[in-house]
Amino acid sequence: MTSAQHGTRVTIVAVGPGDNGFLTLKGKQAIEEADLVAGFETVLNVIRPFAGKAELCPMAYRDQEEVLDYAVGKVKEGKSLVVCAWGDLNVSAKELLDRVRRRVDHVDLIPGISSVQIALSRSGISLEHAVFVTLHVRDGAGSALEELVHYLKEERRNVILLPRPYDLMPAGIAADVIKAGVSGDRQMTVFQRLTHDDEQSWSGTVSECAAITTEFSDLSLMIFHRPPSDQ
Ligand SMILES: C[S@@+](CC[C@H](N)C(=O)[O-])C[C@H]1O[C@@H](n2cnc3c(N)ncnc32)[C@H](O)[C@@H]1O
Structure with a gap:
């Protein structure tokens, strides 16, 4: 057991470049199991068919801080949250990753296929x-x-x-x-x-x-x- 078992935790899933056939099985499973899924509207459109039970939290550039605050608030109440990012996480996606990292104790990353x-x-x-x-x-x-x-x-x-x-x-x-x-x-x-x-x-x-x-x-x-x- 490590200290990583404690504290707030969010998973960031990279959804691929648009066609949801490029979403990984790991990413799909995390989305299927999540209570909340947050992401830009175009990103959520990619994973919508797999987010059966999740509350979707669409965000835009102007309200992304508020939407993430809301979603992380739910994590503090015991819900699970997946934040979705376009393409892969290690390609020009650092601003979103940093925004999530600033709010929680642990971030699990599920990489994806980049454009x-x-x-x-x-x-x-x-x-x-x-x-x-x-x-x-x-x-x-x-x-x-x-x-x-x-x-x-x-x-x-x-x-x-x-x-x-x-x-x-x-x-x-x-x-x-x-x-x-x-x-x-x-x-x-x-x-x-x-x-x-x-x-x-x-x-x-x-x-x-x-x-x-x-x-x-x-x-x-x-x-x-x-x-x-x-x-
Ligand atoms: C903020 S960056 C994120 C890149 C993303 N993390 C990736 O791995 O593809 C967004 C830019 O990636 C490029 N991009 C992303 N998806 C694309 C696609 N399906 N076709 C062409 N360019 C794409 C475009 O230049 C777009 O403005």
Whole structure:
């Protein structure tokens, strides 16, 4: 017995990138057994069919603190709570994890399948040949953009990038990296709504991407492909 048996406890389940066939069996079981399940509305839509007996606690950016306070209040009354997160827990999900960690004594994590893994498998890229950069952060997007330019100029790896809806989106990012000296001829792919019924992908050069005027989905992921080597 460890001290982890005592105190308040919450499970965070990563639900995958949209199609609930990518929810793990462990995650599904935790949701089926929970008294309360909290998460953003779009995340709850993924797990709704499995949350039979649970009280669903949908949250939005503006009321997430209040919803988590309410749900953790129920944990203190003896109920079990699962908080759901999109994709995987270790990919650009830290803000939510920290919000839960601040409120309870113990957090159990059930990882999931990230949109990044789906994009890698769609494009046949191994993780060891890629670097990952996210602009999906409240602060620090400026230094993430600098890192992006650094890796693109290095030309050693494929770069996987999460844009930030809706101020740092694919066409603007492509224009910015060209301005920073990256070759407009580099090949890239933008995936939208991976695993959803209306999934799309676009491939072309960075210059072509910079010229796109139609809007991209908030679920967009960019891959800048490693240039082919000369040998
Ligand atoms: C806050 S991050 C969370 C990422 C999530 N933890 C994951 O592992 O996929 C949200 C961003 O991930 C990317 N994303 C998530 N799901 C996606 C999907 N199904 N298709 C394309 N991009 C996706 C988009 O860039 C989106 O704005």
